[in-house]
Amino acid sequence: MRRMTARPANAHQARLLRLLRDGGPNSRAQLGDQVDLSRSKLAVEVDRLLETGLVVADGLAASRGGRRSHNIRLAPELRFLGVDIGATSIDVAVTNAELEVLGHLNQPMDVREGPVAVFEQVLAMAAKLRASGLAEGFDGAGIGVPGPVRFPEGVPVAPPIMPGWDGFPVREALSQDLGCPVMVDNDVNLMAMGEQHAGVARSVGDFLCVKIGTGIGCGIVVGGEVYRGTTGSAGDIGHIQVEPDGRACACGNKGCLEAHFSGAALARDAEDAAREGRSPELAARLEAAGRLTAADVAAAAAAGDAAALDLIREGGNRVGQVIAGLVSFFNPGLVVIGGGVTGLGHNLLASVRTQVYRQSLPLATGNLPIVLGELGPTAGVIGAARLISDHLFSPA
């Protein structure tokens, strides 16, 4: 099959493509209501898009009281690939042009095995999705990596937890392998874009998306656009100090947030609690599995284990303390919490909220929802698809 070759020729066409992506199939008349173009101009631009094959006619729309309008939709055979490289696992998904997930694979893998091994795995997963008939090829791919990225070039820079990736030309390499345009970003930014597109952050202009997984990061959205900072490391809140002379962190400092609370820190604390006999629930689980994860703590807490609840509460306080500061500084309209620890759910949320509402000023917290992400592991891959579609659906 021939893949997408055309690109929108002007801002109007780009606008139309995004409307169709975000709003699904739409009648010409409805499009006209949204874009402030004369009827003639709109007809011309739509016709041109039809010619390029980016959009197709899709039957007749329901009548609005007069002649029925023709429906327009994005070409149904367009396919985007969304890749989310986590610290310990890989998610790969195929979406259509409306960014609906058609197929999703997850595979445990340690990012420290290096870019070559990880790429091999990603390509195998992409091939598997293709083989299952979901796609005959990809029109674009977005990929998220767990570390800072020089965004324009799509290259990781000085990533702390990804030895071997520094300077690796992710964008270039993946583009070669897949034969389609590729964009690279930080995984946290993609999660934010995912929640913005299809999750809790729809229609919020300025928000924060805190991802607590193996590490801790924060996606920052300003006026609907991801903010990446001067060197691409914005949102790197895992190494904010929460305790003077606190625990030693892998980064060389002491008292970093990540050292005190994160997927990794929580697992270690849980194992300590189990070994020291403070928690029968956790001890039993440690006995059974040989090691503990955030999910075990969540389960123990659900079973009423006091030590597990304490761990969650204390972690929530720590994160809440940092978020409170960020809320004062950034004054967001929403705070989304996601990542591996969302399993800790409302216990975690409650202590975060307590901390934030207590420490920040009423003007900033007055109407500030603090919620869990609603997309879970698909947030990242949807965000990745959104990233590349934003790129492709922009004027050439």
Next chain:
Amino acid sequence: MRRMTARPANAHQARLLRLLRDGGPNSRAQLGDQVDLSRSKLAVEVDRLLETGLVVADGLAASRGGRRSHNIRLAPELRFLGVDIGATSIDVAVTNAELEVLGHLNQPMDVREGPVAVFEQVLAMAAKLRASGLAEGFDGAGIGVPGPVRFPEGVPVAPPIMPGWDGFPVREALSQDLGCPVMVDNDVNLMAMGEQHAGVARSVGDFLCVKIGTGIGCGIVVGGEVYRGTTGSAGDIGHIQVEPDGRACACGNKGCLEAHFSGAALARDAEDAAREGRSPELAARLEAAGRLTAADVAAAAAAGDAAALDLIREGGNRVGQVIAGLVSFFNPGLVVIGGGVTGLGHNLLASVRTQVYRQSLPLATGNLPIVLGELGPTAGVIGAARLISDHLFSPA
């Protein structure tokens, strides 16, 4: 004299006006080099601007190797008023259209005396400037207040240190009194805009501007634009907690940054040190003046007083701790420190830098200048003038 009535009719004209504002008088040919318009189109737009009187011809430019070009400049009789209401003083200045300060007045006054008294004072100062022949009237005014502002309406919202100002229609009232367009913003944002326009932050897209005066606030600039947050309280970092169970703060919480270090806190600490006999220098000054200010601490430190130096160092550490967190989060390209305490100078700067460079990751700090603002008290008024000129020099 007739004041500015016209506004740029389109984006091109707005662009030209801003170029003339930021770059001073310019030849038509030089303008052409900067705007990517055809010669004919440029000529038309410039002619229209000349017709409106917003710009005037200004002699011949130096030759660039051929026929000499005609110079163009903003109308020399245009005047903006910049007002900066601080917690304890008022600054008012007149600028020309290029935002050069032509006259500047400063008057001590407590903002808590309320909007009516303050406005009376501001109008008196404006009248004085006008009477001195610097202006026959004002084409626009910008005003900064020490608290959060609902920006579109120009109304303070829930300002902690400005009782009586909540909901007062600052924009509307001042516009009535002066008979010209007015824009209102937080004083910290204006300082950021001032340093961006004429100070250390020229040509930096993303930066932070920390103002340490009676309180502490932070201007946030993203992509050259001031970021104000969802409710206008972004940058309100004075109430970030720096010490669990620390000093009681006026806001009702404990351990706020402002309670531990700010102009007010520093003065109190200095008086304590003087009374407790820890500092002969400060004691002498307290004896002489009856009370102490940040300036006294600066002077004592310059004289080598150990207690004063300690106060500055400790304060710098506190602020540095918070800034380190913000740097990790925001990844700015520059941090500017200004406000009343800039007199503490390099002692303060040194301890802030130490803290930031130690606590934040190298990728964020690698090329991060942390500097003092270079405009001092004029930053605010220049920023105010810039605010209104940005508004007026935008398409109607």
Next chain:
DNA sequence: CGTCTTTGTCCTGGGTGTGGAGAAAGTTGG
């Protein structure tokens, strides 16, 4: 003083968008 470069002005031709007229396609109510 002649030639070259730069700048400013005029003009024309092409492209583009607006909005009206009218046809096509449906709905609604009698």
Next chain:
DNA sequence: CCAACTTTCTCCACACCCAGGACAAAGACG
């Protein structure tokens, strides 16, 4: 089943805008 009204779509004429060429003006340079 028909008439009147709505909505949608297409076609077209007109106005507008703008790019770029031609040319004149003004100065630099040798």
